[in-house]
Amino acid sequence: MIGSGMGGLAAARTIAQFGGKRVLVLEQHYTLGGMTHEFSRAGRYQFGTGLHYISANAGPFLEFMTDGRVQLSPLPDDYDVLHFPGFDFAVPATKERFRARLAERFPAEADAIDGFFRTTRRAMAGLAARNVFASFPAGVRKMGLPIVERLFPSTYRSLWDQVSRSFRDPRLQAVLAARWGLYGIPPASSAFGYHAAVPLTFFMEGTAHPVGGPKELSRIILEILERYGVVLRPRQQVNEIVVERGKVAGVDVEDTGTGRRYRVRTNTVVSAAGVRNTYALIGKSQELADLPGEPxxxxxxxxxxxxxxxxxxxxxxxxxxxxxxxxxxxxxxxxxxxxxxxxxxxxxxxxxxxxxxxxxxxxxxxxxxxxxxxxxxxxxxxxxxxxxxxxxxxxxxxxxxxxxxxxxxxxxxxxxxxxxxxxxxxxxSFYGLAATPQRLRSPRAGCRTPVKGLFVAGQDAWGSGVVGALAGGLMAANAVLKPRQLGTMWRAIRSGGAPPDPATPWHGYLRVAAIETLTPTVRRIRLGPLDTGAMPFSFTAGQYLKVDLPVAVEPIERSYSICSGPGENGFVEIAVKHEPDGLGSTFLHEALEAGQALRVSGPHGEFTCDPPHDLTAGTLLLIAGGVGITPLMSVLVAAADAGHTGRIVLLASFRTEDEVAFRPEIEALRERLPGLEVSIFVTGRKGRIGVDALRAYTEDAYRVHLCGPASMMQDLIGHLTELRVPREAIHTEAFVSGRSKETRQEKSHAIALAAAAAGVTEFTIGIVGGDPAFPCHPGQSVLDAANDADVPLPQSCGEGACGTCRVRVTSGAYETDTRGMFSTDELAAGWRLACQTLPTEDLMIAP
CATH class of the missing domain: 3.90.660 (Polyamine Oxidase; Chain A, domain 2)
Structure with missing residues (x-):
């Protein structure tokens, strides 16, 4: 595949998914995604390069390519305002309202307007028929294309010819001939079929903009392509398509990042680089001399x-x-x-x-x-x-x-x-081949070429714009795949792509519905769907969300526990403490506004709890330090919603009285949970939660959930162990700050540099008990190295929040962050988090 625009990506997915082919995408730019990519300036402004708006209903092609994950924000109802010398005209959403407004503005030509829209439907059908025939082998094309022109003459007329035939009023002619800029050729030269397809059909059901910007489309699509094994390489300049005895034999490539030149041997090449570039790569540019130039x-x-x-x-x-x-x-x-x-x-x-x-x-x-x-x-x-x-x-x-x-x-x-x-x-050229009658009649304008095994995708295989390029990619696949594969492909396209995997966290945008100050340092943020529907995912009490925060050109990801109950399907809430040096929390406290959309993934985490209803089950002990109470509030709400009547004890520690969070909510929960006992510790007045405070609640505690600062959790794990609470009954979660992530990255980089200076390319991690050792690249964590080597280790969050990836290091040197997940005795015994442990020499571990 030459080029990673929408046409190339569409062909790549369909050929890999339905043809079972190994697909390599070569992109000359340093960014994948073609004209959906964005660039930034002045450290704050994000600009799109080619996609400005699309149909509000996305359409089956885009739904398929994104597996239904694309989120769209509608433009105003009057989405295009036309300014002519002496008058303006606003184009409304839906063809019916557009027709009605035209008839109201130009009542003398109301009948002609109805006739014009009937002609538009015919011209659109003719363009589709022409493009489908152009994807067939030469014999079918030669026979079918002249028939299409005879059946659909309006498709091949110029735009100006058609509006002049249809109307007498020059202002009405101007309104209906306007917006030719959506495909690039002015009314006197453009084929009416393209005008019928784009401004008069594609945008007639309303328009929208991708939430998150155009790059969100390519981000989703590239993620899906990796699932189908498609290999994507940026900075790869194709210098020649190798042709041997009239057939494709491969491509000659230069890696512009390294200067390396190489040849890829293949008998199938799909070029999404445009017809002119494609014919230049096979030395046949002269065959396009009859086509007019493009703007x-x-x-x-x-x-x-x-x-x-x-x-x-x-x-x-x-x-x-x-x-x-x-x-x-x-x-x-x-x-x-x-x-x-x-x-x-x-x-x-x-x-x-x-x-x-x-x-x-x-x-x-x-x-x-x-x-x-x-x-x-x-x-x-x-x-x-x-x-x-x-x-x-x-x-x-x-x-x-x-x-x-x-x-x-x-x-x-x-x-x-x-x-x-x-x-x-x-x-x-902005839109590929000029959208003229000459293009419609040319055998070179389409997905077929004279070279066997060479096909064209993108705008030149169908029509202008991102969705036109996507359709062109599907036409290329239509030419490459076998008939039995095509049926499966088109059925999948009509169904809208693969359904979401319920085991995979949801990814997408949620809107900030409300912001509330809980304490001088803690804010509660309510996130809801972009529309008025239900939440796109459900969660279990105790889980958390990952949120992308736009603090700079590239967003930063932060994790925040959910404090609302899982029974609420209209929104989800998080509570965030403002850390003075925290980029993420500072943004959420000082810059975030209601109405803004944030990219979210979730739910994540194994710090979950579903309290039993049995009064004899014992005590559910919840212990929180500061903002660590956040996930425990979700547990309490879930218990109340479930009608739980057993004993629940909440021990919550705060530094000062004004930092006590959720006080009104806790009081309300006392009314709903008859077995709830609450003890608030203000460390400046009542002291910390110690052994004596715990003793009254641990004798029959069947489950303990502990969340708070690392030093507090380390001490409390020791106290609970001393009070004979089984270790497997103690569940912990740590808050992972942005600074802690940055510190780990800095350590990883320093370890990699030191190893390189010493000539060390990898460490070895051995496993007590005789299991095979596995390699670890300098700077990698034990968990990442194990995953690369397909060595199973217990894991969940991968970032040190949940404590699931516990391993015991028996020998070797390393850098680590325990996050307060272990008692002093456990640390002395060598227990560490695999996701936070970075070897600096060979290690031995005991899972």
């Missing part, structure tokens, strides 16, 4: 210091047309053509800072004088061009929204040379 683009990326809502913008897209017929299209001088302006940050509830993207399609020859020069060596004239264009584009926005320019904190302009460099497209 490129300039794109202005703006970072704002205030929300665009202050200018009356709600998240809709704005189109600025210089005239009614727009015949010059992308041949206007740069800065004077049709502008498309989108506001991704208003439509992405996970966005923290506001951004705007301004797109103008231009003739790629506008930058010919600088083409071929390295980016770092371009003359001042190129910089002056960019500066001048930036000023002119901002001035057009300022004309519409006075004061807009003053709200801009960052601006950067991309030109056709930028797209040529990063997208690796011919002359910075």
């Amino acid at each position: 490129s683009a300039v794109m202005l990326f703006l970072g704002m210091d205030r929300s665009p809502t202050v200018f009356g913008i709600r998240g809709e897209n704005h189109w600025f047309m210089p005239d009614l017929d727009d015949h010059n299209g992308f041949h206007h001088p740069p800065g004077e053509g049709t502008l498309y302006v989108s506001f991704a940050s208003l439509n992405n509830p996970a966005a923290r800072f506001h951004t705007v993207e301004v797109l103008e399609l231009v003739d790629p020859r506008a930058v010919d004088q600088w083409r071929g020069t390295p980016a770092e060596e371009r003359p001042d004239s190129y910089r002056r061009l960019k500066d001048d264009l930036t000023r002119r584009l901002i001035a057009r926005l300022e004309d519409r929204w006075p004061g807009f320019g003053e709200a801009i904190a960052f601006a950067e302009l991309a030109t056709p040379l930028s797209f040529e460099t990063y997208q690796h497209s011919v002359l910075g």
Whole structure:
């Protein structure tokens, strides 16, 4: 597979999943995902590169590729606002409302409007038929494509021809011919079939933006591809597709990161690099001479210091047309053509800072004088061009929204040379082959090529945009796979992909529904679904969530215990203590706002408890230190919801009175749990929880849950052992701070550097009892090394929170963090957490 855009990834998945093939994806860029990837600037602004909005219902192709995991945030109902000289028109969601608004605005042509939409359906059907036929072998294509043109003539007409046939009012013609920028060719030259497919069909059910940004699509898809064994390699430049006796024999590749050159032998190559690049790689560029050239683009990326809502913008897209017929299209001088302006940050509830993207399609020859020069060596004239264009584009926005320019904190302009460099497209082509009647009639525009075993995926195999590229990838798979495999593939696509694995934690975005201050240092945060539905997962009392926090360009992951009860299906709550030096807790206390979306995975953890109903079962003893009470509150709520009547003892320790968390909730739970006994220890007044305080509750304690600071847990484990509580009855959980994770990473890096300096490439970990030893790379933990070697060790969280991965180190040196999971005696006996133990020489362990 050449290229990792949506077309390449779609073909990779389907061929691997349904064809049983080993698939290698080679991507020339350093980032996988094609035009769904994002980049950051000024340490805060995130910009998309190609995906601005998609159909609100995602469609079966995208549902399949993401296994239904894509989350979409709808744009406003009037999602496209068109600005013409002298009048504006807002395009509403749904074809019925669009038709009604057109008839209301242009009542004299109401009948013609109905006829036009009937023609649109026919043109769309013709495009689909043409593209499907183009995926068939040469004989079928030669016979079928002329029939398609005869049956669906409107598909092959120019857009301007069709609207001129349909309407007399030039303003109505302009409204229905607008938004050709969604596929790149102006009305006089574009094939009506493409216009019918994109603005007049695909977006007619409403529009949406991916929650988390475009990169969320490729993140999900790449994760799924790994499950199917697809190998993905960035920074791999394919220099030639090797053809022997008319058949594909392989590809010659250069690893641009290392300079290594190599050949991949294969009899099947799918290129998602575009038809022009593909034919260049087989030395047949001349065969495309009859196809018209494509536009490129300039794109202005703006970072704002205030929300665009202050200018009356709600998240809709704005189109600025210089005239009614727009015949010059992308041949206007740069800065004077049709502008498309989108506001991704208003439509992405996970966005923290506001951004705007301004797109103008231009003739790629506008930058010919600088083409071929390295980016770092371009003359001042190129910089002056960019500066001048930036000023002119901002001035057009300022004309519409006075004061807009003053709200801009960052601006950067991309030109056709930028797209040529990063997208690796011919002359910075933005949408692939020009969407013209010539393309529809060309035997070279589609997923088939004259070379046996060579296929094309992506936009050139179907149509423009991310979803068009995805459909093109499926067409390539349609050409590669065997007939019996195709039936299975299309049935799976119609069903929407693989169902979620119930054993796998849920991953996705939740919205911050409410924030409440519990104490001067503790906040309770309620997370709920993006819509008004039920929570997408259930959990057991005592479990925790992992949350990605957007504190910088790359988010940081932190773990927080759930404090709400598992019986609530409309939300989940966490409680977070503000650590002065903690990046994550500082963000959650000082920057988080209600309405923002956070990426969450969960539930995680084995610190769970389901109290029995039997009064004779004994005492459930819950011991908390500070914010360690959080998971125990979930246990208490679960017990109350279940009607538990047995004895539960809560011993909770806090440093001061004003730090006592959940006091009202605990009092309410006393009413619901007749067997609940509570003792609050304020260390400055009543002292710590010691042996004497424990003695009254341990004689019949069948289960102890302990959570708090490491030093407290270490002491209490010793006290409980002294009081003859069985070790297996003591369950612990530690809070893992961001700093502790960073410290482990620093230790790991230092160990790896020291080993490299000493010429050591691996350590050996032996197992008491004669089981085979296994290798450990310097800087690896014992648990990671065991997992790599398929050596089974007990485990759960992998980050030192749960204490499940207990092992006893009998000899050897190491760095470790015990997290308070062991008593002093256990530490002396060598008990350690495998996930936190980093060998510095060979070790012996006893699981």
